Amino acid sequence: MAAKKEQIREAAVSVIAEVGYHTATTDKIAAEAGVAIGTIYNYFRSKEEILEYIYLVELEKRRKFFKNLGTSDLDVLGKLRSLLQMHFAEVKNNPTVGQILVRERHLADKGPENAIREFVQGVPLAIQSLLDQAVETGEIRKCDTKIVSHALFGAVEAVVRTAVFSEEGQERDEILDGAAGELVALVADGIKAK
Amino acid sequence: MAAKKEQIREAAVSVIAEVGYHTATTDKIAAEAGVAIGTIYNYFRSKEEILEYIYLVELEKRRKFFKNLGTSDLDVLGKLRSLLQMHFAEVKNNPTVGQILVRERHLADKGPENAIREFVQGVPLAIQSLLDQAVETGEIRKCDTKIVSHALFGAVEAVVRTAVFSEEGQERDEILDGAAGELVALVADGIKAK
Amino acid sequence: MAAKKEQIREAAVSVIAEVGYHTATTDKIAAEAGVAIGTIYNYFRSKEEILEYIYLVELEKRRKFFKNLGTSDLDVLGKLRSLLQMHFAEVKNNPTVGQILVRERHLADKGPENAIREFVQGVPLAIQSLLDQAVETGEIRKCDTKIVSHALFGAVEAVVRTAVFSEEGQERDEILDGAAGELVALVADGIKAK
Amino acid sequence: MAAKKEQIREAAVSVIAEVGYHTATTDKIAAEAGVAIGTIYNYFRSKEEILEYIYLVELEKRRKFFKNLGTSDLDVLGKLRSLLQMHFAEVKNNPTVGQILVRERHLADKGPENAIREFVQGVPLAIQSLLDQAVETGEIRKCDTKIVSHALFGAVEAVVRTAVFSEEGQERDEILDGAAGELVALVADGIKAK
DNA sequence: AATGAATGAGGGTTCATTCAT
DNA sequence: AATGAATGAACCCTCATTCAT
Numbered sequence: 036m037a038a039k040k041e042q043i044r045e046a047a048v049s050v051i052a053e054v055g056y057h058t059a060t061t062d063k064i065a066a067e068a069g070v071a072i073g074t075i076y077n078y079f080r081s082k083e084e085i086l087e088y089i090y091l092v093e094l095e096k097r098r099k100f101f102k103n104l105g106t107s108d109l110d111v112l113g114k115l116r117s118l119l120q121m122h123f124a125e126v127k128n129n130p131t132v133g134q135i136l137v138r139e140r141h142l143a144d145k146g147p148e149n150a151i152r153e154f155v156q157g158v159p160l161a162i163q164s165l166l167d168q169a170v171e172t173g174e175i176r177k178c179d180t181k182i183v184s185h186a187l188f189g190a191v192e193a194v195v196r197t198a199v200f201s202e203e204g205q206e207r208d209e210i211l212d213g214a215a216g217e218l219v220a221l222v223a224d225g226i227k228a229k
Numbered sequence: 230m231a232a233k234k235e236q237i238r239e240a241a242v243s244v245i246a247e248v249g250y251h252t253a254t255t256d257k258i259a260a261e262a263g264v265a266i267g268t269i270y271n272y273f274r275s276k277e278e279i280l281e282y283i284y285l286v287e288l289e290k291r292r293k294f295f296k297n298l299g300t301s302d303l304d305v306l307g308k309l310r311s312l313l314q315m316h317f318a319e320v321k322n323n324p325t326v327g328q329i330l331v332r333e334r335h336l337a338d339k340g341p342e343n344a345i346r347e348f349v350q351g352v353p354l355a356i357q358s359l360l361d362q363a364v365e366t367g368e369i370r371k372c373d374t375k376i377v378s379h380a381l382f383g384a385v386e387a388v389v390r391t392a393v394f395s396e397e398g399q400e401r402d403e404i405l406d407g408a409a410g411e412l413v414a415l416v417a418d419g420i421k422a423k
Numbered sequence: 424m425a426a427k428k429e430q431i432r433e434a435a436v437s438v439i440a441e442v443g444y445h446t447a448t449t450d451k452i453a454a455e456a457g458v459a460i461g462t463i464y465n466y467f468r469s470k471e472e473i474l475e476y477i478y479l480v481e482l483e484k485r486r487k488f489f490k491n492l493g494t495s496d497l498d499v500l501g502k503l504r505s506l507l508q509m510h511f512a513e514v515k516n517n518p519t520v521g522q523i524l525v526r527e528r529h530l531a532d533k534g535p536e537n538a539i540r541e542f543v544q545g546v547p548l549a550i551q552s553l554l555d556q557a558v559e560t561g562e563i564r565k566c567d568t569k570i571v572s573h574a575l576f577g578a579v580e581a582v583v584r585t586a587v588f589s590e591e592g593q594e595r596d597e598i599l600d601g602a603a604g605e606l607v608a609l610v611a612d613g614i615k616a617k
Numbered sequence: 618m619a620a621k622k623e624q625i626r627e628a629a630v631s632v633i634a635e636v637g638y639h640t641a642t643t644d645k646i647a648a649e650a651g652v653a654i655g656t657i658y659n660y661f662r663s664k665e666e667i668l669e670y671i672y673l674v675e676l677e678k679r680r681k682f683f684k685n686l687g688t689s690d691l692d693v694l695g696k697l698r699s700l701l702q703m704h705f706a707e708v709k710n711n712p713t714v715g716q717i718l719v720r721e722r723h724l725a726d727k728g729p730e731n732a733i734r735e736f737v738q739g740v741p742l743a744i745q746s747l748l749d750q751a752v753e754t755g756e757i758r759k760c761d762t763k764i765v766s767h768a769l770f771g772a773v774e775a776v777v778r779t780a781v782f783s784e785e786g787q788e789r790d791e792i793l794d795g796a797a798g799e800l801v802a803l804v805a806d807g808i809k810a811k
Numbered sequence: 812a813a814t815g816a817a818t819g820a821g822g823g824t825t826c827a828t829t830c831a832t
Numbered sequence: 833a834a835t836g837a838a839t840g841a842a843c844c845c846t847c848a849t850t851c852a853t
Contacts (some may be wrong), residue, residue, distance in 0.1 A: 039837085039838095055335070055338075057251060060821085060822060060823085061822075061823060061824080062822080062823095065840095070838075070839090071838060071839045071840055072823090072824085072839085072840065073824090073825080073826080073837095073838070073839055073840060074837080074838055074839070074840095075824095076823095076824065076825080076826095077836095077837065077838075081823080081824080082822090082823065082824090138335045139335070141249070141332045141333070141335055159387075178411070178415070179407070179411055181391070182388060182391070182404065182407070182408065182411055182412075183411070183415060185387045185388060185390075185391045186384035186385075186387055186388055186411075186412060186415065187384070188387055189383040189384045189385070189386050189387020189388065189390070190380035190381070190383045190384045190387070191380075191383070192383050192387070193353075193379045193380055193382055193383020193384075193386070194376060194379060194380055194383065196379075196383070197375070197376070197379045210376065213373065213376070214376065217372065217373055217376050217377070217380075218376075218380060220372075221372070221377060221380065221416060222415065224418075233812090254846090254847060254848080255847075255848060255849085256847080256848095259815095264813080264814090265813060265814040265815055266814080266815060266848090266849085267812095267813065267814050267815060267849095267850085267851085268812080268813055268814070270848095270849070270850080271812065271813075275848075275849080276847095276848060276849090427833090443723070445639060448825090448826060448827080449826075449827060449828080450826080450827095453836095458834075458835090459834060459835040459836055460827090460828085460835080460836060461828095461829085461830085461833095461834065461835050461836060462833080462834055462835070464827095464828070464829080465833065465834075469827075469828080470826095470827060470828090526723045527723070529637070529720045529721070529723055532637075547775075566799065566802075566803070567795065567799055569779070570776060570779070570792065570795070570796065570799050570800075571799070571803060573775045573776060573778075573779045574772035574773075574775055574776055574799075574800060574803065575772070576775055577771040577772045577773070577774050577775020577776065577778070578768035578769070578771045578772045578775070579768075579771070580771050580775070581741075581767045581768055581770055581771020581772070581774070582764060582767060582768055582771065584767075584771070585763070585764070585767045598764065601761070601764075602764065605760070605761055605764055605765070605768075606764075606768060609760070609765060609768065609804065610803060612806075621816085621817095642842085642843065642844085643843075643844060643845080644843080644844095647819095652817075652818090653817060653818045653819055654818085654819065654820095654844090654845080655817070655818055655819060655845090655846080655847080656816080656817055656818070656819095657845095658844095658845065658846080658847095659815095659816065659817075663844080663845080664843095664844065664845090
């Protein structure tokens with residue numbers, strides 16, 4: 036059953052979101068998943084691989100979405116808003132995963148190849164490729180797209196962090212619902228009064 | 230001698246920046262500082278407190294700067310640029326500290342009171358207070374200043390991260406030199422072609 | 424099918440010879456045998472019993488040979504040489520088994536009754552009984568036959584070890600081919616120049 | 618205190634001799650030594666290194682003895698007898714160490730450099746160098762000194778094994794007291810009646 | 812103030828064995 | 833008879849912290 040792998044992933048999300056990756060023990064994860072410790076190791080080679088898998092699942096969602104985005108006829112800012120909306124919607128739907136995404140990203144440099152790093156580097160790269168196209172078409176002004184894409188990704192992370200660690204569920208949803216629009220507006224037209 | 234505390238702080242910065250807080254051991258820090266392990270505990274109550282102290286030192290620099298900023302006659306965007314310039318200059322001067330600031334911020338929720346949390350929440354709050362004033366004076370349009378301030382802070386962190394973990398020292402300095410202007414321009418006027 | 428038991432035994436010989444009993448896992452043995460792990464337990468009660476069975480198979484060969492030896496009309500040294508030749512020939516034919524015989528003999532004291540112990544104690548005992556007869560008939564001088572038989576067995580083991588763990592197959596065969604004669608000559612006539 | 622390393626070594630000898638290296642746990646060794654588990658790791662890098670150290674201590678004794686032997690004016694068989702007497706005396710004095718020497722020698726191939734391997738290969742090599750000299754001087758007949766030295770070493774191991782695992786202490790001492798002479802006589806003059 | 816040996820709770824991982832299919 | 837996912841006791845090792853000197 037690959038269902039069991041999913042079962043363990045969800046338990047791990049729950050435990051890691053609550054106490055953090057480092058404090059999360061395999062015992063706790065196993066207990067939360069309702070399996071024996073050994074069972075975890077039938078599906079993952081190590082505790083670290085569980086975390087990587089969590090990131091991988093999210094990465095795949097973004098990759099798939101981004102791929103479809105390529106075929107859409109939105110302009111670049113439209114595509115960007117779409118990507119952000121998708122991301123914030125995912126986080127709204129799965130706030131615990133969101134907590135992990137922003138809190139454990141620092142573990143990106145454990146091994147050589149690594150799903151965490153692919154996430155935290157790959158997503159900005161995707162944004163950068165969008166911006167590069169838009170500069171080409173003249174839709175946006177010339178700028179350092181590497182810096183801007185990373186800045187944008189960092190802004191998104193910060194907003195997610197603010198949302199998923201806010202005490203009240205209501206505030207969380209309000210932030211996430213409005214965030215994509217707010218961010219795109221900010222980046223698109225700036226903050227100055229007109 | 231308070232000089233010894235500084236000596237330990239610097240050693241800790243060096244070790245933590247290199248291997249990360251979790252992998253950094255008190256043995257390594259003591260060795261780097263050229264003192265015995267026990268000596269560390271004459272100046273810090275715990276390993277965690279060392280990290281907090283590192284954040285505290287940086288926090289105080291920002292607080293002092295921000296306080297002086299209040300007396301200046303710059304407009305809000307000018308103040309913002311000034312704050313960012315100061316931050317990027319500090320990081321340029323002390324890239325290892327920069328690495329720590331962006332990589333260990335996830336430890337903000339260890340204890341109840343906590344210099345790390347004060348840094349990662351206090352700095353955005355300072356930004357937010359700037360923005361709130363500017364909305365008041367009409368210098369900038371109405372917006373969700375909480376979101377915007379966090380987003381801005383996240384963008385700064387992401388840029389710092391990109392810089393301090395870039396392989397070449399030259400690229401690092403280029404990013405940091407240009408970052409404040411790039412970010413303020415982005416936030417001020419947006420990204421659209423005119 | 425008793426063929427399957429043999430199939431598992433051979434796989435176990437292969438795996439244990441390569442990595443040692445302790446490092447050999449039931450997974451590896453099952454994989455090497457091309458059966459499921461559970462199947463192993465239809466033929467053996469435990470991993471240990473597999474090793475015992477390996478020793479038992481070898482023990483039976485020696486027992487049978489020794490029994491036939493009793494009906495031969497060789498003198499004692501002739502019988503001894505014959506026994507050693509048989510042993511070295513077996514090892515030459517099955518070097519991996521030889522590796523196991525000398526490397527896992529230390530597991531003789533796991534349970535109460537135990538084929539490994541029967542091997543490492545029974546074979547010296549058989550030699551001792553030969554020697555005792557020869558002392559009786561005056562063919563050899565009086566000596567502590569217990570010590571001598573164990574010493575002889577130890578010498579044989581050491582030679583086997585040298586052979587089966589030598590890098591080159593050719594050297595291995597040379598040692599094994601000459602070993603019986605060399606050992607019997609040594610024990611029979613000593614090492615002194617005449 | 619280097620005394621603590623010795624204290625741990627002795628505890629390890631006691632525990633490993635009783636239950637075998639693999640079954641010996643670091644907990645048991647620490648308890649036997651009267652120290653905390655962590656203390657063990659202040660003196661040894663791993664459990665394996667403790668075993669290596671046990672062999673190393675014994676190896677050094679033999680090395681030193683062998684070095685002095687070089688300056689003596691005994692003939693080769695005299696030197697050989699002397700070496701064996703020394704070894705059996707050591708084992709008599711420290712039967713538990715003897716048990717380990719013969720029972721854990723199979724762990725010689727764990728890492729690249731390894732005190733166990735140095736012992737089980739180095740001692741036969743020393744014997745071989747003795748024999749090679751004696752062949753040169755004509756004191757003993759030409760023979761395959763590699764085989765003979767290994768055979769001799771194996772014989773010694775077997776006798777030690779017989780002694781240290783015999784139930785009664787008295788029998789053990791009798792074997793060890795007579796063993797060197799018995800073995801040298803066997804190897805020197807053979808076993809045939811004259 | 813400085814030292815550093817001693818501490819021991821805690822955690823990730825292994826793997827022989829079982830048993831429902 | 834064959835299967836192989838599930839099990840969980842067991843074990844090695846780490847490292848922040850203490851405290852006697």
